[in-house]
Amino acid sequence: MSQNPNSQTDFYNPNVLINLGPSHPAMHGTLRVMCRVNGETIEDANCEIGYLHRAIEKLGEDKTYHQWMVYTDRLNYCSALNNNIAYAMSVENLMGISVTERCMWIRVICMELSRIIDHIICVAINALDLGAMTVFWLLYHWREEAYTMIESMCGMRLTTTYARIGGMSYDLPDNFTERLWKFCEEFPRALDEVEGLLTSNRIWIDRTKNVGTISKEDALKFSITGPCLRASGVDHDLRRDRPYYVYPELDFDVVVGSNGDVYDRYLVRLEEMRQSVRILKQCNKKLPQGPLWVSDKRVHIPEKLEVYSKMEVLIHHFKIFMEGIDVPKGEAFTCVEGPNGELGFYVVSRGGPKAWRMRVKSPSFMLFQAFEQSVKGGKIPDAVAHLGSVNIIAGELDR
Amino acid sequence: MSKDGSSFFFPTLLNEAAKWAQKNSLWPMPFGTSCCGIEMMSTLSSTYDLSRFGAEVVRFSPRQADMLIVAGTITTKMAPVLRTIYDQMLEPKWVIAMGACSSSGGIFDTYSVLQGIDEIMPVDVYVPGCPPIPEGLIHAILHLQNKIDKGMDRKPAERPTFDDALNAMTYRKSYSDIKADFVLTQDYIDQQKASAQEK
Amino acid sequence: MRTSSVAPGAAFVSRQESFNTRLKEKFAQGRKLEFDKLAEPVLWVRNAEEAKTLVKAMTLDPEFKCDFLSDITAYDNQDGEDGEQRFVLVYQLYSTTEKIRLRIKALVAESEDAYSITDLFPAANWLEREVFDMFGIKFKNHPNLRRILMDERFTGHPLRKEYPIKQREPFKDNIQFHLGANPLRVDTETAQSEK
Numbered sequence: 001m002s003q004n005p006n007s008q009t010d011f012y013n014p015n016v017l018i019n020l021g022p023s024h025p026a027m028h029g030t031l032r033v034m035c036r037v038n039g040e041t042i043e044d045a046n047c048e049i050g051y052l053h054r055a056i057e058k059l060g061e062d063k064t065y066h067q068w069m070v071y072t073d074r075l076n077y078c079s080a081l082n083n084n085i086a087y088a089m090s091v092e093n094l095m096g097i098s099v100t101e102r103c104m105w106i107r108v109i110c111m112e113l114s115r116i117i118d119h120i121i122c123v124a125i126n127a128l129d130l131g132a133m134t135v136f137w138l139l140y141h142w143r144e145e146a147y148t149m150i151e152s153m154c155g156m157r158l159t160t161t162y163a164r165i166g167g168m169s170y171d172l173p174d175n176f177t178e179r180l181w182k183f184c185e186e187f188p189r190a191l192d193e194v195e196g197l198l199t200s201n202r203i204w205i206d207r208t209k210n211v212g213t214i215s216k217e218d219a220l221k222f223s224i225t226g227p228c229l230r231a232s233g234v235d236h237d238l239r240r241d242r243p244y245y246v247y248p249e250l251d252f253d254v255v256v257g258s259n260g261d262v263y264d265r266y267l268v269r270l271e272e273m274r275q276s277v278r279i280l281k282q283c284n285k286k287l288p289q290g291p292l293w294v295s296d297k298r299v300h301i302p303e304k305l306e307v308y309s310k311m312e313v314l315i316h317h318f319k320i321f322m323e324g325i326d327v328p329k330g331e332a333f334t335c336v337e338g339p340n341g342e343l344g345f346y347v348v349s350r351g352g353p354k355a356w357r358m359r360v361k362s363p364s365f366m367l368f369q370a371f372e373q374s375v376k377g378g379k380i381p382d383a384v385a386h387l388g389s390v391n392i393i394a395g396e397l398d399r
Numbered sequence: 400m401s402k403d404g405s406s407f408f409f410p411t412l413l414n415e416a417a418k419w420a421q422k423n424s425l426w427p428m429p430f431g432t433s434c435c436g437i438e439m440m441s442t443l444s445s446t447y448d449l450s451r452f453g454a455e456v457v458r459f460s461p462r463q464a465d466m467l468i469v470a471g472t473i474t475t476k477m478a479p480v481l482r483t484i485y486d487q488m489l490e491p492k493w494v495i496a497m498g499a500c501s502s503s504g505g506i507f508d509t510y511s512v513l514q515g516i517d518e519i520m521p522v523d524v525y526v527p528g529c530p531p532i533p534e535g536l537i538h539a540i541l542h543l544q545n546k547i548d549k550g551m552d553r554k555p556a557e558r559p560t561f562d563d564a565l566n567a568m569t570y571r572k573s574y575s576d577i578k579a580d581f582v583l584t585q586d587y588i589d590q591q592k593a594s595a596q597e598k
Numbered sequence: 599m600r601t602s603s604v605a606p607g608a609a610f611v612s613r614q615e616s617f618n619t620r621l622k623e624k625f626a627q628g629r630k631l632e633f634d635k636l637a638e639p640v641l642w643v644r645n646a647e648e649a650k651t652l653v654k655a656m657t658l659d660p661e662f663k664c665d666f667l668s669d670i671t672a673y674d675n676q677d678g679e680d681g682e683q684r685f686v687l688v689y690q691l692y693s694t695t696e697k698i699r700l701r702i703k704a705l706v707a708e709s710e711d712a713y714s715i716t717d718l719f720p721a722a723n724w725l726e727r728e729v730f731d732m733f734g735i736k737f738k739n740h741p742n743l744r745r746i747l748m749d750e751r752f753t754g755h756p757l758r759k760e761y762p763i764k765q766r767e768p769f770k771d772n773i774q775f776h777l778g779a780n781p782l783r784v785d786t787e788t789a790q791s792e793k
């Protein structure tokens with residue numbers, strides 16, 4: 001602060017160091033934003049992360065490929081299905097395996113469903129921070145509906161570990177198509193209600209318009225991706241630009257904003273949820289029957305019934321889980337368009353059952369860097385609104 | 400209280416009344432760090448309503464709360480923060496360790512994760528699960544209410560003291576035999592800043 | 599159109615392949631150009647300084663226009679398979695207009711410093727801090743080279759291969775640091791003398 005602590009001018013020094021500390025009312029996880037504040041204007045901000053650093057990348061070198069699948073759930077825990085599938089995709093790319101048709105469609109369903117639940121969390125928490133609690137209660141009911149569907153698929157609500165390398169752990173339950181139809185019919189009505197509550201709400205517009213603006217050039221310079229990048233006006237979506245799985249066969253629009261402020265990010269997320277529902281409806285119609293697992297002997301986990309009755313199948317199962325799958329030497333950087341941005345897994349393999357380096361490129365890391373720069377000059381309540389809209393997931397940030 | 404120390408009828412009833420009031424109005428301080436935090440949010444929201452059990456008022460200030468729900472992984476960087484929050488809470492206070500990570504470190508047995516928050520504070524209820532489903536957390540709160548009702552308390556020897564917490568957060572040096580050949584000092588940072596500004 | 603995770607849609611593959619051929623003609627003299635499992639090009643450069651000049655050339659080049667930095671990371675080359683030096687520094691670049699990816703790898707020795715690209719991409723700031731934190735590779739001209747994920751006083755670099763995964767690091771004055779100069783009710787002399 002001041003050079004001379006005993007001087008009289010120190011008493012009139014308006015700068016105060018405020019900690020939007022690791023223990024946050026806004027339930028955003030373990031972030032720390034140290035702000036030097038003059039009145040309510042943030043003159044300088046310094047962000048500190050690492051409060052949830054759980055050494056997931058180091059564990060990638062310690063666990064086999066199948067064992068590490070569990071840790072991928074805990075990265076972006078709001079949309080765990082997406083992480084599982086992205087990781088399975090990266091190892092399959094490394095091994096040169098392409099999954100079956102049915103598996104691809106199921107994976108796209110899972111990814112879009114996880115996109116919906118992640119956007120629900122972001123919009124709901126953003127609204128909760130600014131005082132609109134009704135939106136939180138409203139949207140969380142739909143989150144529970146989605147959770148019930150996910151639980152019927154794989155048995156767990158949040159940390160699913162649903163994808164396997166080469167397929168999925170369980171096939172979809174029998175009545176899943178009907179339930180998904182029902183969800184797709186009824187969920188957009190909730191979005192209409194939220195729009196009616198917030199979009200033309202004078203208070204919401206005053207709190208979020210021109211707040212936390214990230215310009216187009218800044219967005220590209222800071223390498224942010226996902227809805228925040230699209231809200232800043234950059235037309236970048238990996239599902240359309242570098243498509244994977246069945247996205248070329250699907251009909252969807254990429255939502256691009258104009259201003260890059262909190263209001264635009266909220267609108268982009270709402271519209272992306274509608275587009276995800278549109279994709280889900282198409283997937284539901286076109287979902288083919290067929291085998292779930294790829295018929296590659298290296299990765300195919302045999303059926304339990306056969307494991308208990310045939311000897312070779314038992315040994316095969318044993319080898320897959322005790323020794324691990326043998327991934328050839330090489331590396332691959334696989335990116336998917338996650339709900340928060342570009343989620344990438346850079347897997348370096350030197351042969352053997354364990355990876356040599358498992359790098360997770362997380363979108364929240366770049367977003368928080370951009371947040372640190374764009375919050376300077378604003379006010380503290382604006383920083384709270386901005387933080388809510390940028391959707392920082394601490395598990396992904398610190399890994 | 401009568402002269403020989405035995406409880407009179409009135410203070411006993413007051414005690415019971417106090418316990419009834421405490422257990423039915425546990426004000427939680429949610430300390431959600433990771434995935435369990437999301438399940439805690441689900442518990443607090445409309446489908447699995449926690450306010451049915453009196454724990455509606457989530458106070459994010461430790462001075463106004465009496466139940467600390469630690470949901471999520473606590474790392475060694477976060478441990479002093481958590482301990483500070485625990486110390487700032489007023490007695491009587493209870494701690495629920497929600498999830499596997501706060502109970503015992505969970506699936507993360509690594510260099511930066513605290514293997515259970517009972518290394519630094521006394522815990523009343525442990526909730527297993529990764530993450531525990533909302534019914535699990537509700538069960539834990541009901542169990543805590545039961546515990547308050549029966550007046551169950553841990554033996555004094557088991558409660559870690561502040562010095563135990565200090566010891567846990569400052570690990571034994573003998574484990575580490577990595578010699579640091581480079582120590583980041585303020586001079587190095589200033590030097591780098593200066594050369595960056597020159598360019 | 600049938601797609602799979604390995605053979606993506608036709609338009610995207612042909613664009614990447616034409617990029618690969620142009621890259622070979624233009625930049626691959628004297629450098630090793632590999633293709634990884636996804637047919638993305640990997641350019642090996644000789645040292646970290648050359649990596650920075652190459653990244654700069656890629657951003658300025660009108661044909662490739664790599665304007666987006668996806669990732670900066672590193673991995674430990676302790677067994678010497680990729681070269682003699684200890685670490686391999688990896689830059690992932692992406693072009694938003696051409697929609698192509700490129701990876702640049704540089705071998706960095708243990709005592710060698712790499713060059714920071716924060717003047718080209720401000721996004722590299724925290725990414726390089728993380729590489730420093732996890733591996734110990736220092737970056738010249740970085741505006742803020744401090745630890746980012748671990749505590750400031752942590753010694754040792756966790757993602758190096760010899761760092762045991764369960765080894766914790768003692769922080770003698772962690773409590774004092776976070777609680778301010780006067781911690782709540784502990785005697786600082788006895789706390790330190792217990793070590």
